[in-house]
Amino acid sequence: MPEPTPIPTDQLHFALPPTHPTAAEERRYRKERLVAAVRLFGRHGLDEGVSGQLTVRDPEFADCFWTNPFGVPFALLTVSDLVLVNGDGKVVEGRHHVNQAAFTLHAEIHRARPDVVAAAHSHSPYGRALSALGEPLEPITQDACAFYEDHAVHAAYTGVAVDPGEARRVAAVLGPHKAVILRNHGVLTVGDSVDAAAWWLLALERCCQVQLAAKAAGTPVPIAHEDAVRTREQLGSDLVAWINYQPLYQQIARGEPEMFE
DSSP states (O other): OOOOOOOOGGGGGOOOOOOOSSSHHHHHHHHHHHHHHHHHHTTTTOTTTBBBBEEEOOSTTTTTEEETTTOOOGGOOOOOGGGEEETTSOOOEEEOOOHHHHHHHHHHHHHTTTOOOOOEEOHHHHHHHHHHTTTOOOOOSSSGGGGGTSSSEOOOOOOOOHHHHHHHHHHHHHSHHHHHTTTTTEEEESSSSSHHHHHHHHHHHHHHHHHHHHHHHOOOOOOOOHHHHHHHHHOOOOHHHHHHHHHHHHHHHEEEEOGGG
16 A cells, blocks of 8 residues: 555645625624633533623624623523623613623723724633632643733722723723733633634633642642743734634534524
């Protein structure tokens, strides 16, 4: 039998973020990805009662955002359930209320960061545990290096974030970074796509879990600054996040197609 001939790399499929010729097509795409992300958060136990919010900027109206509505279970969300909310928190399309406390925070994040297409916030178990310590993620694993010098800790707790002033302070702490740990509260991540923002939150939650476990077991060995920076440059982009997220998206999209109704 002759030795197999390698297939040229330009003939192999490699998924990259798609582009859409019209705002309507891009809007549908973003809404579908948003619903899939919300359902995935439900699968991973990142919902907590009515807490938790994901938003994506409308491709045509930059100060309007699609989001999961107040009180609709993450695991049952469909595209038709989504609501469109303007920058003042008013529902302009949809049949449900919006979570005003969560959206106040998201609105200020989006307002401060025009580059942010999507934001995700969760009262996740390990995120909350690390937030209660008021500590940042440390570069103790390769995965944590994606957040090295690219996340912040909001070192104040002032109750439920219904005050735009407090939300603006959180946005200022987030700055140019991809994530913020909200002390005694939870975590928030952002990205240039729903997929990136969702992946960063899932990854951040797992990194929080590993850090807590490692410190409970002993004294973790940190990765050196130069190596952590180099690893972040390799793993910390929104494109890498998008690529990492695709297996999760494919699983839920094929397993729960009714969410696109």
